[in-house]
Amino acid sequence: MTLSTRKLGNQGLEVSAIGLGCMGMSQSYGPADEGESIATLYRAIELGCTFLDTAEVYGPYTNEELLGRALAGRRDQVTIATKFGFHLENGKQVGAQRDSRPEQIREAVEGSLRRLGTDYIDLLYQHRIDPAVPIEDVAGVVADLVQQGKVRYFGLSEAGVANIARAHAVHPVSAVQSEYSLWERNLEADVIPALRELGIGLVPFSPLGRGFLTGEVKRAEDYPEGDYRRNDPRYQGANYDANVQAAQTVRDIAEAKQAKPGQIALAWLLHKGDDIVPIPGTKRRTYLEENIAAATMSLDATQMQALDDALAPGKVSGPRYSERIMETIDR
Numbered sequence: 037m038t039l040s041t042r043k044l045g046n047q048g049l050e051v052s053a054i055g056l057g058c059m060g061m062s063q064s065y066g067p068a069d070e071g072e073s074i075a076t077l078y079r080a081i082e083l084g085c086t087f088l089d090t091a092e093v094y095g096p097y098t099n100e101e102l103l104g105r106a107l108a109g110r111r112d113q114v115t116i117a118t119k120f121g122f123h124l125e126n127g128k129q130v131g132a133q134r135d136s137r138p139e140q141i142r143e144a145v146e147g148s149l150r151r152l153g154t155d156y157i158d159l160l161y162q163h164r165i166d167p168a169v170p171i172e173d174v175a176g177v178v179a180d181l182v183q184q185g186k187v188r189y190f191g192l193s194e195a196g197v198a199n200i201a202r203a204h205a206v207h208p209v210s211a212v213q214s215e216y217s218l219w220e221r222n223l224e225a226d227v228i229p230a231l232r233e234l235g236i237g238l239v240p241f242s243p244l245g246r247g248f249l250t251g252e253v254k255r256a257e258d259y260p261e262g263d264y265r266r267n268d269p270r271y272q273g274a275n276y277d278a279n280v281q282a283a284q285t286v287r288d289i290a291e292a293k294q295a296k297p298g299q300i301a302l303a304w305l306l307h308k309g310d311d312i313v314p315i316p317g318t319k320r321r322t323y324l325e326e327n328i329a330a331a332t333m334s335l336d337a338t339q340m341q342a343l344d345d346a347l348a349p350g351k352v353s354g355p356r357y358s359e360r361i362m363e364t365i366d367r
Contacts, residue, residue, distance in 0.1 A: 038084035039331055042313050044237030045210030049159065049189045051115050053306065053331050055087030056080050056324065057241060057317030062099040064264040065247075065317075073319045074106045081113050083328050089213075089241070089315045091119035091163060092148055093129055100151035111154050117213075117239075118152070119193060120144035121163035132364045136166035138177045145181055161191035161213055165366040171199045175206035182207070191239070196366040197230045204234050211237040213315075218286065218301050218347040219245030219270075220356055222367070232311065243305055243314035244298045245270075248279060251287050251297035267358065275354035282353070285346035289339055295330075298323075302330035304343050 039052045060066075061073040080086065090099045100118060107114060120141055123133035148157060160181070162174055181187040189210040192200060203209055212231055216223050217240060231238055244250055246268060256271040265271045270279055283297070290297040298316070305314045316327045335343070355362065 037328070037332060039328060042237075042310055044159075044239070044311070044313060045189065045208065046235040047189055047208050047210050049115075049210045049237075051087035051313055052085050053313060054085055054302065054328055055089055055117075055239070055313055055315035056085050057315040058088055058090045058099055058103060059094045060317045061102060061319040062095045065319075066260065066263055069319060070102065072321070073102060076319055076321050076324050077103070077106045079321045080324055080328075081110060083325070085324065085328050086114045087117070087313065087315065088114050089117045089239075089317075090152075091161075092144055092151075093119070093122045093124065093163065096124050096127060096129055097147070097151060100148055104151050104153035108153055115158045116152060116154065117159035117161060117191065117211075118148045118157055119161040119163035120148070121161075121166060121193075132164075132360055134164050134166040134168075134364065136162055136169045136174050138169075138173055141174065141177045142181070145186055149186065156185060157187050159189045159191050159211060160187045161193045161211075162195070163193050164364045165192075165195055165199050171195075171203045172206050175203040175209075179207035194365050197226050199366055200227075200230060200236070201234065204236065209234070209236050211239050211313075213239040213241055215242045215356065216240035216305070216312075217243045217245055217249065217314075218304055218343055219249055219283075219352055221347070221349045222356075224349070232309075237311045237313065238309075240305055240312065240314045241317075243316050244301055245283075249283060249286055249298055249301040251283070251290070253280070269354040269358070270352065270356065272354070278353035282347055282351050285342055289335075289343065293333065295333060296326055299326060299330040299333055300335070300343070302327060303333040303335050304340065306331060307335050307340060 042053045123130045123135040178190045191211040193213040259265045286297045290300045
């Protein structure tokens with residue numbers, strides 16, 4: 037099968053209906069495997085999964101460098117999204133500090149272009165809102181970069197309604213990337229209605245609940261040192277027990293449809309609107325193929341309602357991030 041495409045925003049950005057989150061190829065989810073990661077990228081292109089998501093902070097830098105090596109000679113076959121906005125010093129991220137000063141944005145973009153081996157970025161996101169820099173200034177710099185041909189489309193990540201609207205008034209925002217899934221429903225009350233009113237697409241990251249919705253999960257302490265899930269509150273203690281129970285409906289529907297639980301979670305997202313493009317992350321071809329197959333699955337109204345109810349806001353136990361990271365979310 038070859039994936040269909042979906043439009044993000046009203047400015048002309050069209051991407052594969054499911055994208056590929058590349059972060060885990062370089063950090064957070066076990067040791068890197070460059071050979072398998074590159075094979076996964078090539079297989080994604082073969083299957084029409086050509087919307088690739090990275091960021092300067094992934095590594096830092098090493099994820100963009102990986103894509104640059106892998107995509108040499110294939111640049112015109114893919115849509116690359118990358119991000120700026122965290123504070124980096126000597127090649128390392130400094131806590132959760134942010135930096136979207138205009139001069140820093142320009143410097144970050146030049147670095148991303150160099151590492152990616154390209155002369156333009158398809159979709160450039162501000163990774164997190166910087167409270168020290170007015171969003172109008174950020175949008176103005178990106179507008180200049182679009183004018184120069186270095187960037188094609190503008191996006192925001194984990195932005196709230198007010199900043200989305202203010203940015204969009206300066207330069208059109210094509211997409212907002214945020215965590216959204218059966219597992220995390222925080223956008224439904226205000227962000228999604230605002231995006232639809234403004235004609236902005238939604239790119240959900242962690243659409244499989246950082247792996248929890250795949251059904252193949254372990255307790256936090258059973259993951260190796262360096263794995264993000266060791267410190268994920270939803271994988272810990274009583275939260276883990278409650279969440280395994282909450283996700284049972286996903287597993288039940290998957291069994292009835294002879295599908296994988298993760299495929300049901302992705303199908304649910306795709307059924308939520310044709311302006312939604314999830315970017316499940318993987319560094320393995322097997323999981324990539326499973327994820328892409330979710331685009332062919334249908335869920336009827338009864339199944340959609342059962343999933344909505346089983347994992348309704350408040351049904352998942354524990355915060356989605358530590359308190360320090362939650363402070364960077366613009367809500």
